[in-house]
Amino acid sequence: MRAKYSIIFFVVVVTAISFYPGKRISAQQILPPLKEVFKKDFLIGTALNSMQIYEKDAGPVKLIPQQFNAVTAENVMKAAEIHPQWNVYQFEMADKLMDYAARYRMKVNGHTLVWHSQLPVFVQHMKDADSVMRFFVDHINTVVGRYKGRIYSWDVVNEALEEDGTLRRSIFLETLGEDYIVNAFRLAQKADPKAKLYYNDYNIEQPLKRAGVIALVKKIQAAGVRIDGIGIQGHWRYDAVPLQYIEESIRAFSSLGLETMITELDLSVLPGPWESNEADINKTARWNERMNPWPDALPDTVAQIQAKAYASLFILLLKYNQQVSRITFWGVNDGQSWLNDWPIKGRTNYPLLFDRIFLPKHAFYSVIETRRK
Template sequence: MKLLSRGTIVVITIMLLTGFFLATPSLKEVFEEDFLIGAAINNRQVDGEDKQAVALVKEHFNTITPENMLKWERVHPKPNAYNFQPVDNYVALGKENDMFIIGHTLVWHQQTPSWVFEDEKGNPASKDTLLNRMQQHIATVAGRYQDKIDGWDVANEALNEDGSLRQTKWSAIIGEDYLSRAFTFAHDAAPNAELYYNDYNLWKPSKREGAIRIVKKLKEKGIRIDGIGMQGHYSLTSPPIDEIEASILAFSRLGIKVMVTELDIDVLPRPGNQGADLNESFGENAEYNPYPNGLPDAVQKQLAKRYTELFALFHKHREKISRVTFWGVADHHSWLNNWPVRGRTNYPLLFGRDFQPKPAFEAVIRQGKEG
């Protein structure tokens, strides 16, 4: 038998002492006693083409959300045409890996085809026509995945920043009760699934109060709502941790589940406001793309610090939070590469473009172990 050289023995000893041979901790296992840990996934991942991303999803996450495939324009692009194959694959991936499966989203003013709101002549549809289309869409889509999809974002981003109801074609044609109708239709189609309201900037006091009003109005009417999804589209410095905490506490007092959804951290400067309003979009601009060749160490440390603060808060309120979902798997999957400024190189997630964990990942793991 060939003996190892002294040098080889020294190298192996160092590797063992530094934990080189230890497997990367799994996010879902570290937070198993706290809350579900999820990721939004795309078509290439559910089709199995992006094998490295799928491996990360299976290893680290126990809940998944579809990034785009269940939005109206993708799943129901024409009046009598549905595209269910990507969603079928998505649901199959979740079921095969015993994941909590989210449906995103049934009613939204964005990414909904124009025909939904129009008659055959291109004029605004009548209230009855639009209600009928909403009901049929929800019955068909949510009904198809009854007892397969575990929770639905029934309504998405229905509030203005001041907490008032956003003026959209839904509210203009149907009226303010379009939300109550959407939740009623969703309950009828998927009575065993959880039903949520999902929005960004819910850390703002005014918008927080608007979401509280939505929940209270639905409950006063006897309409079921099971939770609020607080979209976590944050930056390195905003929003303040205490405002996020205030919303977690306020929503939990309503007797519903609180979820952190769509979590990512924009590390780049941006024009416009904090949030996720798709109407705020800008062309390519080098001023807002300062790190095209890699994130400087100093910014990596800032990102890790920010995730540390967030997960310290989430762990503190683990009895109130049911789920934390990242909006993407690895940095190159993130929508923040193209929004609000197109063509940027952004670094908002825990895994880099090489699919390797970043310092931010290690920071999150520490919070789970030490929190």
């Protein structure tokens, strides 16, 4: 029944666009909803910025609730935003996000409780373990406690591993020791026993870093603390999606009793300044004309390759739809993507399913088509 439904929508949309090329925006109203096409497989999520949460950006007002059934805050739940001073919490934007999600019946993933980046200024240079611990405990208890029973899941700890699978030399590791991750999950579990608890990181499909995640999970589980899943961020290049490693990771995490999510999905079409795949926001590179090959528009040939890459990824994830519980795109459209300014500021990237005026790209249709196979 679903396949028939998807095919009908697909034909209608393609026909509308073919006959009315100058009015493609009207076709948005009859797009097949991603959340419906993959309803029996996994949640389809997106990251929202402040303008979108307030619904002040006219382009995605209808598109977001039409297409997605899960949301993650791009920034407003990070510690620097929500907890700027010792005894000061700013919940206005996070509350708006919760209200937005409730209005459109979307599940919210809280992002993120413990992360070495985007920390409040008052925390960044702390050397005293007691002070860091006080912040650590108060932050988790207060933020998780506020949304207890309303939030679906939390990225409890974010990006705590180096590329070789060892623990990152963060302020938390240096002041609180190796058990800080176990303690973070213990605190979050106590603050909201019903929320799903996840570890989130980039490149953890790669064998060395994956081994670090597995060791971390086993340590948490051995301590009698709950961890429900692993978020693979999915910041990949359109011509180098590591499908084999992703599949191996899904199997490995599943063997530990864990869900897998693809949590921050985007497929960059621009050349990278480094040989390795990076997603550390603290690393940047200088401007170079060659690193911004398509400032005005994405060539159709490149868009088609990107579409095939998205399709290959979704075909794999559908194979494991009992193990993969959510796919979240890191942004609604190309113009919103963080990859326009990272790692080189001012570039024009095209990593998502919708273009800068919220029209579907080849990649959108290629993803829809995977449900027919």
